[in-house]
Amino acid sequence: MKMPKPDAGVIARRAEIIKAMQAIVSGEGVITEDEELRAYDHDGLMAYKGLPLVVVLPETTEQVSAILEYCAGNEVKIVPRGAGTGLSGGALPLADAITLGLGKFNKILEIDFDNRTVVAQSGVTNLGLTQAVEDEGFYYAPDPSSQIACSIGGNIAENSGGVHSLKYGLTTNNVLGIEMVLMSGEIVRFGGKYLDSGGYDLLGVATGSEGLLGVITEVTVRILRKPETARALLIGFPTNETAADCVAAIIGAGIIPGGMEMMDKPAIHATEDFVHAGYPLDVQALLIVELDGPEVEVDHLIERVDAIARQTGATYLRISQSEEEREVFWSGRKNAFPAVGRISPDYLCMDGTIPRHKLAEVLNRIEELSRQYGLRVANVFHAGDGNLHPLILFDANEPGELKKAENFGADILRYCVEVGGVLTGEHGVGIEKRDLMGVMFTEDDLKHQQRLKCAFDPAHLLNPGKVYPTLHRCAELGRMFVHEGKLPFPDIPRF
Amino acid sequence: MSETLKPETAEQVLDAVKWAAASESPLAVRGQGSKDAFGRAVEADHTLDLSGLSGICCYEPNELFMTAGAATTLAEIEAALRQNNQQMAFEPADLGVLLGGEEEAGTIGGAIACNLAGPRRIKAGAARDHFLGFNAVSGRGETFKSGGTVVKNVTGFDLSKLIAGSFGTLAVMTEVTFKVLPAPEKTRTVLVLGLSDQDAMKAMAKALGSSHEVSGAAHLPEAAAKVSKVSHVAGAGRSVTAIRVEGPGPSVEHRCRALTALLRESGGIEELHSENSALLWREICDVRLLDGDGGNEGGGGRQVWRLSVSPMNGAGVAAKLTGLSGASVFYDWGGGLIWLAMDAEPDAGHEKVRQAVKFAGGHATLVRAGADVRNRVPVFEPQTGALRELTARIKEGFDPKGILNPGRMVEGV
Numbered sequence: 001m002k003m004p005k006p007d008a009g010v011i012a013r014r015a016e017i018i019k020a021m022q023a024i025v026s027g028e029g030v031i032t033e034d035e036e037l038r039a040y041d042h043d044g045l046m047a048y049k050g051l052p053l054v055v056v057l058p059e060t061t062e063q064v065s066a067i068l069e070y071c072a073g074n075e076v077k078i079v080p081r082g083a084g085t086g087l088s089g090g091a092l093p094l095a096d097a098i099t100l101g102l103g104k105f106n107k108i109l110e111i112d113f114d115n116r117t118v119v120a121q122s123g124v125t126n127l128g129l130t131q132a133v134e135d136e137g138f139y140y141a142p143d144p145s146s147q148i149a150c151s152i153g154g155n156i157a158e159n160s161g162g163v164h165s166l167k168y169g170l171t172t173n174n175v176l177g178i179e180m181v182l183m184s185g186e187i188v189r190f191g192g193k194y195l196d197s198g199g200y201d202l203l204g205v206a207t208g209s210e211g212l213l214g215v216i217t218e219v220t221v222r223i224l225r226k227p228e229t230a231r232a233l234l235i236g237f238p239t240n241e242t243a244a245d246c247v248a249a250i251i252g253a254g255i256i257p258g259g260m261e262m263m264d265k266p267a268i269h270a271t272e273d274f275v276h277a278g279y280p281l282d283v284q285a286l287l288i289v290e291l292d293g294p295e296v297e298v299d300h301l302i303e304r305v306d307a308i309a310r311q312t313g314a315t316y317l318r319i320s321q322s323e324e325e326r327e328v329f330w331s332g333r334k335n336a337f338p339a340v341g342r343i344s345p346d347y348l349c350m351d352g353t354i355p356r357h358k359l360a361e362v363l364n365r366i367e368e369l370s371r372q373y374g375l376r377v378a379n380v381f382h383a384g385d386g387n388l389h390p391l392i393l394f395d396a397n398e399p400g401e402l403k404k405a406e407n408f409g410a411d412i413l414r415y416c417v418e419v420g421g422v423l424t425g426e427h428g429v430g431i432e433k434r435d436l437m438g439v440m441f442t443e444d445d446l447k448h449q450q451r452l453k454c455a456f457d458p459a460h461l462l463n464p465g466k467v468y469p470t471l472h473r474c475a476e477l478g479r480m481f482v483h484e485g486k487l488p489f490p491d492i493p494r495f
Numbered sequence: 496m497s498e499t500l501k502p503e504t505a506e507q508v509l510d511a512v513k514w515a516a517a518s519e520s521p522l523a524v525r526g527q528g529s530k531d532a533f534g535r536a537v538e539a540d541h542t543l544d545l546s547g548l549s550g551i552c553c554y555e556p557n558e559l560f561m562t563a564g565a566a567t568t569l570a571e572i573e574a575a576l577r578q579n580n581q582q583m584a585f586e587p588a589d590l591g592v593l594l595g596g597e598e599e600a601g602t603i604g605g606a607i608a609c610n611l612a613g614p615r616r617i618k619a620g621a622a623r624d625h626f627l628g629f630n631a632v633s634g635r636g637e638t639f640k641s642g643g644t645v646v647k648n649v650t651g652f653d654l655s656k657l658i659a660g661s662f663g664t665l666a667v668m669t670e671v672t673f674k675v676l677p678a679p680e681k682t683r684t685v686l687v688l689g690l691s692d693q694d695a696m697k698a699m700a701k702a703l704g705s706s707h708e709v710s711g712a713a714h715l716p717e718a719a720a721k722v723s724k725v726s727h728v729a730g731a732g733r734s735v736t737a738i739r740v741e742g743p744g745p746s747v748e749h750r751c752r753a754l755t756a757l758l759r760e761s762g763g764i765e766e767l768h769s770e771n772s773a774l775l776w777r778e779i780c781d782v783r784l785l786d787g788d789g790g791n792e793g794g795g796g797r798q799v800w801r802l803s804v805s806p807m808n809g810a811g812v813a814a815k816l817t818g819l820s821g822a823s824v825f826y827d828w829g830g831g832l833i834w835l836a837m838d839a840e841p842d843a844g845h846e847k848v849r850q851a852v853k854f855a856g857g858h859a860t861l862v863r864a865g866a867d868v869r870n871r872v873p874v875f876e877p878q879t880g881a882l883r884e885l886t887a888r889i890k891e892g893f894d895p896k897g898i899l900n901p902g903r904m905v906e907g908v
Contacts, residue, residue: 186881193805198858198876204656254677297746425647451892
């Protein structure tokens, strides 16, 4: 992975920059020693590491504003960082950039049950939001698997999903407002405790912008009352095709489950060996279908899903009879990543989304590629919304194997796009998929995205080297070729 | 010279916009024109009529999406969805009659460009939440796309959000892809009668804060209730607070019972079933319950505002508006959406309205007023400082010559 060449001029000014940061953030909020910087040398994409120029941990929005203003004035780059759990390298440090950590923004500011909102600083963890309101029976719906550690600010930067996004939406559908510091140091607010905006939807634009548009310091999210009850079915199939048919038939019957997850045989075996959830080992594919709502609705839908599963050829079927059993069903799926980590020294987690009806085709293609590359793969899949997580198993100590695994992953993602899907469903582009952007987008598509970037950060100081393979200078993007001014289209009907 | 250009293909749209950019000739971008009177009046020499870009290109019910030409009528889309028991869950409001036009007009591109929503906004979101991807021509005269056909997609910036609600000021959509969802098997509405506005906010918060998955919560003060064509509502002789639940049959019955028990102490309870329930929510969605509108096309010249505020502040905000001559309101979104009608004033009472919104946090839009008023008074919430500059820079990036619906949202942008 090629990163932009560090600016030697900025590195030479390190002492001066540190001094300026210490004038804004006192004491241990400015980290300069190598040993301490090492704690920030990577994010959830473990294969890539690097030391930042310096780490700054501000505590107030005003400090963030002062830092950005200084950096804008002195052409110093910024890498924003939440909890550092991102899987695509979005928070990978740069040698000539300040890593701006939001870890100290950890306070819940307001809980408003009547308006069903929580206002919190951006470093509060995803689970922290739910924990703040669960005594009253509420929760924050998006639940990425890293929810115990990941920050809500990071969730917004990545537009995180989770197993319940099929029914309850992604981060973008559950955030009402943010406070953001622009690269200029200006503090802006998009949205609030109300819906929609009176202008362009900048809240929507900031969500999923991977730290390229601004630094989020405060968020307002909506909370929901927990469903009365939830039950799950564990359904085994003899083939990937029959499992995929079942998924399509459930959706086709007008049922939107709270969650619908699929695992292939290698994933089933790895997780069963690890957590002993009681998964059947003689099936090729396993579905977990969770239904939530009032008991009478859940019972009704369980019956219907049960019937659909039988019709589509299920060979194994279990329905959770208690909350404990439901949690056991999930325990395997929720531990799929560490379970795979046990059977292989290293793994890469991919994140394409595909149209649901292409599932079996894509799984077959992955199997083919697995043979070609000589690398094992286990598949877990948010089947309900077509989001595939192939885990490619490799050993980084074997020379060339990381590269091989990366090439394998890239081939999978290219195939996802080929069948009508996309490069990333919830993990973000970061550095990991940056160089594949051209597979999905034309040069003009990418330039229009970058024009948005230019409106927020004209000097490209925020998180450079991420998301876009080439960053065009804003002046160049603004230039327009003027054609002749006469009506050149005799064939367009005019009235 | 004023012409209407009527391209039949995306390529012809590109040609037309290229020409407009080169000759710096502003275009009024139009689907069917059903919302021409929404927003500021566009000062454009020419009209770009997209009605030729119509038709469903791809509809796969099991994949829960549809791709269609930007000017495909909502009527055509809804008919196709009905055949498969599906719907656009964002329930786009039909503002036709409110704006003095026809019922059942409008296109999907228009619904997205105005970021329409309905009572289900509180549960399912607005057009922005269902808009998955598009092909478009920006004001630079360049074709670009964003998004895709799948719901879970974080590849690059989410330009769909930028385009939804941009009123055609950044790009001309040629083809759009949006999410579709199963239509509910059953719908029922619990009515609570006789609540004051303030008590209604509390009752709706109770319902929305329950686990009963309420998909609509509206409050009609007595004057608004009287306008309804649903006899139970019109004849109540009191205010009516409506709580909607949707879903599988047994679940809807269960939740109606639970909500009735929850709200019984608030006031008298009634229930609306199938057709009456559907009719009432249609009236709420399409803003047909403003007292004094009398079903007149254009409401006899009365002006209409839409205020989006934090729900519990709804009644408080409305109370600050009673000084406006002939003011009448009703509430949707659990109190978070206030529809206000008032006798026409040269300034549409905008300072009073903005002041009231400011107190609660939110924004107000002047949805109906004469063109002269809409050009004099900011139609959308005025922006200041960094926010205003950001908006201008985004417009500059996508439409540097200012040829797409110039001034539709903000004067000079």
